[in-house]
Amino acid sequence: MGIGGLPQVWGATPAEVARAYPADTAVGPAPLLLTRAIDVAAPVDLVWRWLCQVAVAPYSYDWIDNRGRRSPRRLTPGADRLEVGQTMAVVFRLVSFESPHHWTAVTTPRGERLFGPVAMTYAAEPGRIVCRIAVARRGRVDRLRGHLLAWGDLVMMRKQLRTLRALAERDAAA
Numbered sequence: 001m002g003i004g005g006l007p008q009v010w011g012a013t014p015a016e017v018a019r020a021y022p023a024d025t026a027v028g029p030a031p032l033l034l035t036r037a038i039d040v041a042a043p044v045d046l047v048w049r050w051l052c053q054v055a056v057a058p059y060s061y062d063w064i065d066n067r068g069r070r071s072p073r074r075l076t077p078g079a080d081r082l083e084v085g086q087t088m089a090v091v092f093r094l095v096s097f098e099s100p101h102h103w104t105a106v107t108t109p110r111g112e113r114l115f116g117p118v119a120m121t122y123a124a125e126p127g128r129i130v131c132r133i134a135v136a137r138r139g140r141v142d143r144l145r146g147h148l149l150a151w152g153d154l155v156m157m158r159k160q161l162r163t164l165r166a167l168a169e170r171d172a173a174a
Helices: 014-018 044-055 109-115 140-173
Strands: 032-039 092-098 102-107 118-125 128-135
Touching (some): 014 032, 032 140, 044 118, 102 109, 109 118, 128 140
Antiparallel strands (some): 032 128, 092 102
16 A cells, blocks of 8 residues: 555655655645555556546546536547646646656646645656645645645545556456
8 A cells, every 4th residue: 555644645656755856846846745555457558548638637526626517538539748837637738748657737826716725746657646735834824735635646546546546447358
């Protein structure tokens, strides 16, 4: 299951928790770092394509995140052609990517009103999907919001990573 305690770590190995990700420095000094990871039996290129689908839909609990619309179960043509500045996961803006390895996004102004300053990196690694979330801790409100976000994100991210894994593994087997 990984190291560290809930809600900061779910499924991540000690190396994944210790590794630096682009999100770590995207919201200022000393953010709260959350690391989520899951095994996946699919090639990195295919996992990457599914991670890019987060630009299209949330892939977690669609009744919460997607107004009840089901996230697509087939790859959207062109979704893996990322551009800095594009919207990811509705309230994030893409700030960097290294295809087919990882992409990083930060909250939009709307996202900051909801969650505060947050950055996230999704990484496709051999046999793994890793997500690092960095939550700013500039004051008491940010710290409280970060603690609440860590628990909420744990539930949503667990569902999202399991869904993306299932779809990538399905496609890899086809």
